[in-house]
Amino acid sequence: MDRAAQAVMPERLRVGLLVDTLVGGGAERMSLTFAECFRAMGHDAHVILLRDVVEHDTRGVPVHALSDTARLHALRPLNKLMLARRLRQTVRRIEADGKPFDFFISNAEDMDRISAMARLPTVFIRYRNSLLLFLRAKVGNATGVKRYIRAWRWMRKFRRIYGGRHIVAISKAMERELVQDCGIEPASITTIYNPFDFERIRALAQEPAADLPTQPYILYVARMSGRKDQETLIRAYAEARLPHLLVLLGGTTSAKEEAYRKHIETLIAELGLGGRVLMPGFRANPYPWIRHAALFALSSRSEGLPLVLVEALILGTPVVSTDCPTGPGEILAGDLARFLSPVGDVPALAANLRAALAGYPKIDPALLERFRDDYAINRYLAHFRRITGGRDRATRAPAGSMRSR
Structure with a gap:
């Protein structure tokens, strides 16, 4: 292991895993894996869902849902705002015991955006799906000016959501894509492979x-x-x-x-x-x-x-x-x-x-050692320390406060 992967945290941290649901899929299972790994190392991990749909065995991990359907309003912008408010309220309710969250890991595109709208502090976005392939699908068969306008609008949206955020790519190729091909300028970016138990x-x-x-x-x-x-x-x-x-x-x-x-x-x-x-x-x-x-x-x-x-x-x-x-x-x-x-x-x-x-x-x-759970989780913890400069809880703002912008 490298020096970063050998970091030992001097305190018990509280970590939030943000995902749409716990139904099938890699991101859903990985959110539970993260939570279980953090808890096994003595930290306090919670999974927060957009929709209250669970197929997986949560194995004692605390799971909190923002809604039954993730549809609180017919108008999409208002729906996002209302979900962001629910997210902020959920976080504050968990923090009512006096222990603020240290950081969050977002595992879904909707949570990437809603976590920013909720002004959650120190959110690591797992860059897990190719924006370029998504862009190609959205542009489709459009040609000429129409194609240019569609591409420009989507890239502007990507930069607004991911620019200035803390990004953790799940492969080196995805890190290169985000920065070099998409032109996103994150607040920080690194590659950490997914943890496997x-x-x-x-x-x-x-x-x-x-x-x-x-x-x-x-x-x-x-x-x-x-x-x-x-x-x-x-x-x-x-x-x-x-x-x-x-x-x-x-x-x-x-x-x-x-x-x-x-x-x-x-x-x-x-x-x-x-x-x-x-x-x-x-x-x-x-x-x-x-x-x-x-x-x-x-x-x-x-x-x-x-x-x-x-x-x-x-x-x-x-x-x-x-x-x-x-x-x-x-x-x-x-x-x-x-x-x-x-x-x-x-x-x-x-x-x-x-x-x-x-x-x-x-x-x-x-060949498989780089995917071990303790290796990946320790890299996240070391990366958190680098991002926050080793600040303790007393200097970190609670979720939703003006200092968390």
């Missing part, structure tokens, strides 16, 4: 799962969406002509995702893969599925730092992935880099499926 992941992987396939299978764990691009994986699987089953583990959280799921079901039927491709839906504990898989395959078009790739490697499961922006190229390093394929390239992914099942190199434990 190796022992808990391995323990959860030992739990029984009654509906595990009895035949060898290839696994992809992801919400059903075009960005996760299950279609490319299915086409690559069909082209590879493997004896294994293909299991797509993941649910839907919107009408758009449900429509994509139906599209995938149609594709499976068209390719004659009925009974060969299984879609069991969402599982709160996917780790037994990952541990028993012959191969984990990720076909995303974009990621931040895909948690499931690291988790599969922790469990000793071979991995192939698209070399999407960003993250897989930083995870699959050394001998594993040859199992990266271009985004959307069906033949290349099919070739990697066959090659990985034919023979996979030994997974070097040293």
Whole structure:
């Protein structure tokens, strides 16, 4: 570990994890992982949700919701203001015991903005989804002046939300993108990989799962969406002509995702893969599925730092992935880099499926050390000390005060 990662905090800190919900997804699970890790190190961690929707086991972590639906007013600007007020009130209610929050970690785009509107002090924004890819989607097929105006408006919005904020990128590529490609000027920026509790992941992987396939299978764990691009994986699987089953583990959280799921079901039927491709839906504990898989395959078009790739490697499961922006190229390093394929390239992914099942190199434990939870959490604590200059609680303003701007 480097000097920053060895920092020891002289006091018990209070930390807030901000996220939309605790339903599926990487950001949601990671918020709980952060809270659990901080609490395991003796700190006081709370998760604050926009919507009171919880699918995960919170394991004793205090969870506070701002509303049932996150829709307090029909007008969007007023809704944001009302949610910001709820956030400030929630924080003050928790702080009523006399212990102010030391810092917050935002894990969702809405919380990125609302935390600023609520004037919360020392918010670290985890930069986890590519703004450039989001921008391309919003600009769409517009051309000429219309395209320029759309791009300008969105970039102005990005700079207003993220400029002058404390940013923690979850991969080095995302740090470069934010500063160099998007031109954002943060108050501070660093890269800290997500924390993983190796022992808990391995323990959860030992739990029984009654509906595990009895035949060898290839696994992809992801919400059903075009960005996760299950279609490319299915086409690559069909082209590879493997004896294994293909299991797509993941649910839907919107009408758009449900429509994509139906599209995938149609594709499976068209390719004659009925009974060969299984879609069991969402599982709160996917780790037994990952541990028993012959191969984990990720076909995303974009990621931040895909948690499931690291988790599969922790469990000793071979991995192939698209070399999407960003993250897989930083995870699959050394001998594993040859199992990266271009985004959307069906033949290349099919070739990697066959090659990985034919023979996979030994997974070097040293490759995974940078993802250990204590390493990541200590880096956050050291970064907090650098940002605040080592100020103690007596000099920090409570949330919502004028000094917290």
